Amino acid sequence: MATQAHLDIRNLTMAYGDAVIQENLNFTVKRGEIFVIMGGSGCGKSTLLRHLIGLMTPYEGQILLDGTDLWQASQEERNQLISRCGVLYQGGALWSSMTLAENLEVPLKEYTTLSNKQISEVISYKLALVGLAGFEDYYPSEISGGMQKRAGLARAIALDPDILFFDEPSAGLDPISSRLLDDLILQLRDSLGATVVIVTHELASIFTVGDNSIFLDPDAKTSIASGAPKELLETSTDPRVRKFLTRTT
């Protein structure tokens, strides 16, 4: 089970209009691993994430989620596939007109047949998982940035997803909060058995959580290295990768 491919990217080329951002990307994310997409600012990390979760259409190439090509599937199949993914956006992306409980309720109402009592139990449980027990009736604007991020995570895991995507999970968090969030990601992976894909440039997180990774370069317009981050640090000879991983200028 552990070696099975969960997400398979083949010859992916991404572009805005005709301006190519990254081309010829090939990588496989195995089931249950934590995969890091790294690279400097503006290299197309977030764009790649937007492709993986079906927000953008590839210019060329395929994205296979659980063996199904996202863009060959019908709209309905695609929605079904995407609903098995949990996404944590950079700023949490909580719906500001709803309380935390209502934010979590939306996917639960949409994709499950649970009773209202069960839904409220699940909501309390998920909020407790991210350390926000009792904050059901708060609006996103009433809690701090770190709490918003954790609430976003609670919403991302509301449907017990198979695969979790994180866009810059530590952006805007202090070192301790960001460490706690990394721990939480690890614990959730271990206990839920979910696959995790993280976009980040935070070195501390990359080495703490990453099982495998891909390094995108804005000038080469493709990935210039891949493998476990710790091994890359030891073995990579590419000066661009070394500079990035050792924080030298």
Place this chain on the structure above:
Amino acid sequence: MPQPTQDVKYQLDSGNSTAVLSLCGDWCFDAGIPQSEPLFADLSRQQKNSTLQINCEQLGKWDSGLMTFLLALLDTCRQHKIAVDTSQLPVGAQKLLDLATRVPERKGARRAVLGLPVLTRIGNVTIEMHRNWEDLLSFLGETVYAVGNMLRGKARFRTSDLFYQIEGAGPSALAIITLISTLVGLILAFVGAVQLRLFGAQIFIADLVGLGMAREMGAMMTAIIMAGRTGAAYAAQLGTMQVNEEIDALKTMGISPIEFLVLPRLMALCLMMPLLCIYADFMGIFGGAIVSALMLDISFFEYYQQLQSSVALKHFLIGLIKAAIFGVIVATSGCFRGMQCGRSASAVGFAATNAVVTSIVLIVVADAIVTIICQILGY
């Protein structure tokens, strides 16, 4: 082994000091989670200080359904002082339980359901209204001060911004103004034509449409269109800038947001509204001419002559003055609501709605006041 049905997913073997709860089958939401109340009722009959062991040998797949059940179970057992042995649970479930119970609920975090007495609510609304007036007055004060600065040539805003706003508030609105005011002219003429024909006084259709458009409808319709089109846009723009902390960025640079953001918008609308109004007047009168020609057989020339004898320059001037006043109203209420905006997406929507409502109410009130003043002065 019998297929586990929804009813027999657990079995409770009570003992004196130790009870064993055996879970079997799939505990997923898809497979259905059994009712927990009967089990909890059984548990409440257990001796205090006894132990509950959870046996998971026959447990199949599980998801959050099992976890919510376990959390409720732990809660019940705590109430009845029963110790729970969770060591037999799947490792993942143990970790999740640990995670979910690690951070205790913060005291006072949970909110009481809001059920304020009516009087308290009325009080709150009144205080809110009072604050609103304070905000409005200080906003108006700052705006007047900024205009004063501008007249002395000291206001800091970008001229390119002013031209950009002028373009947005003027030429871009021409298409919709053309459509609406021509139709308003048509409607006025149409309604009037039916009545005037009864008296054989068709020719006075020109007076009706000409005076109606020049004095009232031209300015009024333009103002209402601009409130919906530009006033709402101002509120949404400034509101979003408030959300993105862009307005704070201006303040910390020592630049007055009133001068930098509100002045160009205010100026743009003040300059453009009279021009749009004059344009709307002519389009409306043109609409009236079409109806007159088609329904009443009044030629364009006759219509024009009648118009000249009845509508004087002062009628247009009254309309223009109104338009300028309406321009100030639309710009200030749009900008005021935008500056007042809270820091969330829903607050921006609220600000835009409020801007339009405030503008339209104030436009009608101002129109009434100006009309009465004109009446008294005999214009």
